[in-house]
Structures are given as C-alpha cells and as structure tokens.
Amino acid sequence: xxxxxxxxxxxxxxxxxxxxxxxxxxxxxxxxxxxxxxxxxxxxxxxxxxxxxxxxxxxxxxxxxxxxxxxxxxxxxxxxxxxxxxxxxxxxxxxxxxxxxxxxxxxxxxxxxxxxxxxxxxxxxxxxxxxxxxxxxxxxxxxxxxxxxxxxxxxxxxxxxxxxxxxxxxxxxxxxxxxxxxxxxxxxxxxxxxxxx
Amino acid sequence: xxxxxxxxxxxxxxxxxxxxxxxxxxxxxxxxxxxxxxxxxxxxxxxxxxxxxxxxxxxxxxxxxxxxxxxxxxxxxxxxxxxxxxxxxxxxxxxxxxxxxxxxxxxxxxxxxxxxxxxxxxxxxxxxxxxxxxxxxxxxxxxxxxxxxxxxxxxxxxxxxxxxxxxxxxxxxxxxxxxxxxxxxxxxxxxxxxxxxxxxxxxxxxxxxxxxxxxxxxxxxxxxxxxxxxxxxxxxxxxxxxxxxxxxxxxxxxxxxxxxxxxxxxxxxxxxxxxxxxxxxxxxxxxxxxxxxxxxxxxxxxxxxxxxxxxxxxxxxxxxxxxxxxxxxxxxxxxxxxxxxxxxxxxxxxxxxxxxxxxxxxxxxxxxxxxxxxxxxxxxxxxxxxxxxxxxxxxxxxxxxxxxxxxxxxxxxxxxxxxxxxxxxxxxxxxxxxxxxxxxxxxxxxxxxxxxxxxxxxxxxxxxxxxxxxxxxxxxxxxxxxxxxxxxxxxxxxxxxxxxxxxxxxxxxxxxxxxxxxxxxxxxxxxxxxxxxxxxxxxxxxxxxxxxxxxxxxxxxxxxxxxxxxxxxxxxxxxxxxxxxxxxxxxxxxxxxxxxxxxx
Numbered sequence: 001x002x003x004x005x006x007x008x009x010x011x012x013x014x015x016x017x018x019x020x021x022x023x024x025x026x027x028x029x030x031x032x033x034x035x036x037x038x039x040x041x042x043x044x045x046x047x048x049x050x051x052x053x054x055x056x057x058x059x060x061x062x063x064x065x066x067x068x069x070x071x072x073x074x075x076x077x078x079x080x081x082x083x084x085x086x087x088x089x090x091x092x093x094x095x096x097x098x099x100x101x102x103x104x105x106x107x108x109x110x111x112x113x114x115x116x117x118x119x120x121x122x123x124x125x126x127x128x129x130x131x132x133x134x135x136x137x138x139x140x141x142x143x144x145x146x147x148x149x150x151x152x153x154x155x156x157x158x159x160x161x162x163x164x165x166x167x168x169x170x171x172x173x174x175x176x177x178x179x180x181x182x183x184x185x186x187x188x189x190x191x192x193x194x195x196x197x
Numbered sequence: 198x199x200x201x202x203x204x205x206x207x208x209x210x211x212x213x214x215x216x217x218x219x220x221x222x223x224x225x226x227x228x229x230x231x232x233x234x235x236x237x238x239x240x241x242x243x244x245x246x247x248x249x250x251x252x253x254x255x256x257x258x259x260x261x262x263x264x265x266x267x268x269x270x271x272x273x274x275x276x277x278x279x280x281x282x283x284x285x286x287x288x289x290x291x292x293x294x295x296x297x298x299x300x301x302x303x304x305x306x307x308x309x310x311x312x313x314x315x316x317x318x319x320x321x322x323x324x325x326x327x328x329x330x331x332x333x334x335x336x337x338x339x340x341x342x343x344x345x346x347x348x349x350x351x352x353x354x355x356x357x358x359x360x361x362x363x364x365x366x367x368x369x370x371x372x373x374x375x376x377x378x379x380x381x382x383x384x385x386x387x388x389x390x391x392x393x394x395x396x397x398x399x400x401x402x403x404x405x406x407x408x409x410x411x412x413x414x415x416x417x418x419x420x421x422x423x424x425x426x427x428x429x430x431x432x433x434x435x436x437x438x439x440x441x442x443x444x445x446x447x448x449x450x451x452x453x454x455x456x457x458x459x460x461x462x463x464x465x466x467x468x469x470x471x472x473x474x475x476x477x478x479x480x481x482x483x484x485x486x487x488x489x490x491x492x493x494x495x496x497x498x499x500x501x502x503x504x505x506x507x508x509x510x511x512x513x514x515x516x517x518x519x520x521x522x523x524x525x526x527x528x529x530x531x532x533x534x535x536x537x538x539x540x541x542x543x544x545x546x547x548x549x550x551x552x553x554x555x556x557x558x559x560x561x562x563x564x565x566x567x568x569x570x571x572x573x574x575x576x577x578x579x580x581x582x583x584x585x586x587x588x589x590x591x592x593x594x595x596x597x598x599x600x601x602x603x604x605x606x607x608x609x610x611x612x613x614x615x616x617x618x619x620x621x622x623x624x625x626x627x628x629x630x631x632x633x634x635x636x637x638x639x640x641x642x643x644x645x646x647x648x649x650x651x652x653x654x655x656x657x658x659x660x661x662x663x664x665x666x667x668x669x670x671x672x673x674x675x676x677x678x679x680x681x682x683x684x685x686x687x688x689x690x691x692x693x694x695x696x697x698x699x700x701x702x703x704x705x706x707x708x709x710x711x712x713x714x715x716x717x718x719x720x721x722x723x724x725x726x727x728x729x730x731x732x733x734x735x736x737x738x739x740x741x742x743x744x745x746x747x748x749x750x751x752x753x754x755x756x757x758x759x760x761x762x763x764x765x766x767x768x769x770x771x772x773x774x775x776x777x778x779x780x781x782x783x784x785x786x787x788x789x790x791x792x793x794x795x796x797x
Contacts, residue, residue, distance in 0.1 A: 034410035048435035126426035
C-alpha cells in the first residue's frame, strides 16, 4: 500500500499532471454536458405546464438562498481542508473535511425539506412538466451532492485513522475538484431555476 | 528491498487460465475480449439482418410477424451501433493505442476492465429480452411515443436501461483513453508525432465523453416516463416529442463520427505502410479529423428535416452538414496523395483500405443528397437513407475494421491471416455489400419506406428486394469466410517478426505478440516515423535488456464484481419497485470500497 502510494505521487506523466487529476477533469467535462442537457430541458419546458402548481406557487427564494449560501461556504471549507492536508495538519484536516461534509448534509437537509414542502403543496414528480423537470434536475444534483458527502466522509475516516498524510493531498484535491464542480452547477441551477423565473 | 528490486526487474509473466482473463487489467487482453465480444455480436446483428431480408425477399411474406419484424430491426440497429461499432473500435483503441504511444498500459487499468465487463453484462441484459419474447421494438433511435406509450410491454425497458448502462461503460473508456494519450506518451512522443490512429482515438474519445451524457439525459427522461409516471414528451401535458429528437440527435450525430473516425485512423495507418510513404499532409489529416468532430456537433438536426423546423433551421443545418464534406474530402485526397507515387503492395489490409476509399466516398456522396433539405424531404424514411448509412458503415467502417484486423493480426497473434482465404472474403463481401445496398437507393427513390414489414405485390418492388436479399446472403457468406480465416490462421505457424509489414509506428518495435509489459525499455521517440528512421535502434530499445524496474498493475476481480452490481441494480429497476435498485447500490458500494483498498 505504502509502496504504491509513493509510486503514485512520483509518477512521471507527459503533461506533469497526475493521471487521476487529468482523468477527473475529463470526467468533469463529461458531467458539464450531462447537467447542460438537464438544465436545457428545464429551460425549454419553462412555463409550459398546463396545470399548477407553478414555480411562483411553491418557491421560497429566501430559504433556497440560505441553503445556497451554505453550499457556497462548503466550497470555502473544502479549500481549507485541502490546505490543511497539504500542510500536514491532522487536526485541521479532520475539522475542515467534516465541516465540508456537514455543510453538504445541511444543503441536502434543505433539499429534503424543500421537496417535502413542495409535495405538500401538490407538486409531485408526475404532477406537471414543471414538477418533472424540476425534480429531475435538482434530484440529479442532489444525488451528486450525496456522492460528494460520502466521498468526504470516507476521506475523513481515513484522516481519523491517520491514513491521510501530506502525500495523499492529491486525493483530497480531486475530491475538492468534484465538490467545487457540484457547487458551481448549483449556482447555475439556482440562477436559472429560482432567480430568473 | 534488494530482493524485491531483483524480482521486479525480471519480465512480468503472463498468466493463463480463465481466472487470469476474468481478473485481467492488461489493456491487450481487455482489447481482445472487446474484439471477440464485438465480433460475436456482429454475427448476431448480421443474423438479425438476414432474417429481415428473408421476410422482405417476397411481397406479402409471412416469414415473421410485424411485431417480430419490429423487434428484429430495432435490435439489428441497436446491436450494430452499440454492441459492435463502438466496442470494436474500443478493442482497437485498447490493444493498440498504448503500444503506439510507448506506454505499458492505459492510465486506469482497472477502470478499463470495468468498462469491458459493463459492456458485456449490458449486452447480455439487452439481448436477454429475446428470451421473454420482448426484445426492444421502437427503432434504434427510440423516438417517443414509439419508445413510451406505444410500447407498453417491457421491450423498451430493456432498451432504455441497457443503453444507459452501456453509456456509462463508454464514458469511462473515453476518460481513460484521453488521459492515457495525454499523459503516458513515451519520451519525445509529442502530440504532433502521435500516430494518426492514436489521434483519432483521442478525438473519438472526446466525442464519446461529450455526446453520451446528452443521450443519458434523454434516456433518463424516457425511463422516468416509463417507470415513474412523468409525461415529458406528452403534448397533452405541454411536452414536446421533438425535444426527444433533438436530444437524441445531439448525441446521435456525433455518434456517427464516433463510429467512423476510428476507421479513418486505421486507414491512415494502413495506406502509408503499404505505399511505403509517410502519410501525406499528416497535420492536415489530423486537423481535419478534429474539425469533423467539432462541426459534427452542429449538424444534428439534418436528421429531422421532415419534422418541420422551418426554413431557417433547415438551411442552417443543411449548410453545416455540407461543410462536413470539406474536411472529409481533405482526408480522402490526402490518402490518395499518400498512394500517389508510392510503392503500393496489394496485401489484404491495403485492398480493404482501397475498397474503403471507394465505398466510403460513395456513401458520403449520398449523404450530400440527404444533407440538402428539399431532396431529403423526398428521401427521408425510405430505403435511400438505409442505403446511405449502410454504405458509410459497411463500405466505410466495416472495411476499415477488416483492414485493421488483417493489418494488426500478426502483431496480436504472431501469425498472418491467410491472403488466399482473405481474397475470397474480400470479393464475397464487396460484391455482396454492393448488391445489397446499391439497389436500396433505387428502392428508396421508388418510394419503399424503411421499417415496413411487408409490401404489396402491386408496387413492382419484388425483383429489387429479391436482389437485395441475395446480396445480403452473399455478404453473410463473406462474413463466415472471414470467421473461417480467423480460426484457420490461428492454427498456423507464428512467422511474423516484430515488424512484418515494414511499418513505421511504435507498436511494430516490440515482439509479436507483445509481452505483458509491452516494451522492455520504453523507446525514446525522435520523429513521426520512428521505425522508418532507425528501426534497429527502436527494436533494441523495445526488446533489449531491461534497464529499469518494471511495475505492472495487479490483476483484480473487483472490476467484474462492480460491473455486475451496476448492471444488476439497473436491471432491478425492471421490477417496477423504486427501492429495488438500492440492493444493487449496496453491492456497488461494496465493490468501490474494496477497489479503493486494494493496491493497484
């Protein structure tokens, strides 16, 4: 394990970027098209529902602004977590990794609350086009956040066991890439779905 | 540590036995498994085509029912595109690209194995539908409502779930190949020294990772319509069936280039080798490939001229579609110019390459007709379209694949495919293919619609359809002769040295077949045609005494486990219970957890 870890950090590549990082960037490129298509579908169908409830009936912009703020702050926490791992601070790594994951969970909590609230107001997945496109888009985003939270928690457990030293910063960096990406996607969703309605 | 160093310096042994194949992460073995599986499905898809042709040989035939006919043509198209065309290219990417760039494996060997197993299980899942007499029946592009309301049985469930799973496999492969090419090149292997086949691997992979996610969204929407009661494409609910068509073709047209660009790559390797000349206008050929991919993103709606998008959209997509002909033409002329003045050797790979030039161009020309919107309105949904894309695929892609198989077979096995049997294969296939698809142009112009299970005797289409069917069987015989050639040649003696054709690229520096670690020492590249500049030095570097420790990735059974879990969780959706896939999710999590904890 140790041997491969050392080998991995010293691998020589043509671009100088590690395979893991370059591969992950490529994957993120693929993901942009996935969310791009989902957001486009939402935009194309905007205002075309033939029955209510409509966005104005259910959206609570203040609440979603708050959850958006939490997710944005989690990106800051992610940056600090990476800095702590790079510095070799075990305490700092543990704190900020957990902070990032917890903020992600708070965001998911808000989303769960929002979904329940919408269903109470009569907006289900199959109620109208708005419901279908909204749940499809935000649902897939929520699933991505969930994966991110699990990833962060896995890193946190490793840090707890002392398996996340300075040499493992790359793994945290790539998790960070994912986390920031999911965060940016949310900013776009928030703008197009909630603010520009 | 000293002893560990000593053992690591010895040549890694290739293991044998079924378990070694199940757990392999060797790009060459995975490439072979892709290739064998794709050829198997090529025969399956071909059989489906012949059943269709038997039904259409005579008017008002009742060889198969209309419903069976629907299933057969849907599965013929789906199989040939997703289970043959894409994977056979991936087989070539896997086997050859790391050798061409001077690498020991791909960037993510276990991910590579995972891609293969998902492909295999996904393909089995989709074809298992035949056991339930419920094969997909909505056409290979699954237009709504044919794929939703009009197909209430489980048929299209197999299709949406199967393709979703196969898409995951393709995207993983794309990420892997791009990373490998950008990151794992031998010293001195600059981007503009890459062999053209590797270049096309990269361009194709970029198309795969960008086009497949859009298809994933379309498939998810149909899946939700089928399972969770949404009405995404129902006009009564404000939905729009045209949106599905746009999403499908935004994927579907880049997909066309995903299928053909690997063929272009193969042709760009074969023609210089058998003309004894470097590829004419290398940079232009590469840039044209990139341009085709870029423009290919802006032409999708030429598949939809008949929908009624309006004159502005129609004009736009007609113009962009015709523009694609320019870089394609550049490539054709560069290949011709490579042959011009060369010392041409008419070995089997070269014969296929020349046939490719002829028949691919022919398919391209009918493509120009179809790109002209007013002409398309007359030709769309007729056999003219069927003729066009079969020329491009069977006259283009498949001929390039045959060229590639005859070309690299000695590298892969150390043995040559028989030239004599090869010529029988060639002529049966070429005559059969033209006899099948050339008359289809005429049938189409006479008004014969595609996807119709029978036709009236009054239409005077009887003779033409009989000719097409006979041609189909000749093509089939050609394919069987090819299979015979493969089996017979495998039993022959291994006489191929490292570079039997006197080619220029790096894969010919190592032994045939290559050892598990590919090169004893990674060659240092100083030019575009390393073996033509200094073959002795390249062979010495590749096969001489090992100077640096070689670290090869460990084999693993977690890829096959995880692949099984992924396909299982998707298949469990068929139960109609929303929670059922969660069982599979648990297994996926278990697979990933173990995956990350084993030394790579």
